[in-house]
Amino acid sequence: SAVISQKPSRDICQRGTSLTIQCQVDSQVTMMFWYRQQPGQSLTLIATANQGSEATYESGFVIDKFPISRPNLTFSTLTVSNMSPEDSSIYLCSGQGAGNTGELFFGEGSRLTVL
């Protein structure tokens, strides 16, 4: 299975600030995604991180709020901008391998609390 590393693992932030989450994957991953998991809920796809180009955002998520970069095949960042308490969530980086079974691998998640 692919190895996905995320940092920070958790953070407490002040309202109005921004936080960047980093994700490093191994070479088995081709597609990279960012998910949000709000307390007690399932996963919601934020965007697909595209290598060398703008991310593809899902409905309800915009680049100004969640800028994403993927400068190379194995690294991506997600920034949560101008944070409010409603942004308190777990943010998960995930990767999909080149095989056709679609299996997703996940990082440990970044637990963000906004005060």
Added chain:
Amino acid sequence: AQSVTQLGSHVSVSEGALVLLRCNYSSSVPPYLFWYVQYPNQGLQLLLKYTSAATLVKGINGFEAEFKKSETSFHLTKPSAHMSDAAEYFCAVFSPTGNQFYFGTGTSLTVIP
């Protein structure tokens, strides 16, 4: 569009009892199906997957799931629950045609000593 339904957001079983977590999906084409487990303060870990081979799939930690096309179900079972099985479990569907992943709402499993 695909959808995944997990019946029961919370399931409690006694230690040693059968674990049954239900998952139904809607799909117009044969999907790939997955169960993931999320332990407290951790990411998601793949338990098992169905990819159109054997309908009974065995996973890690003694879990297994059976794909039943006629019932559009992929229920997760374990014969004997262990305290360490307490976690959140997610059923997921992957659609190869659209390269989309769909997650259920999750089932929180509590194991009572």
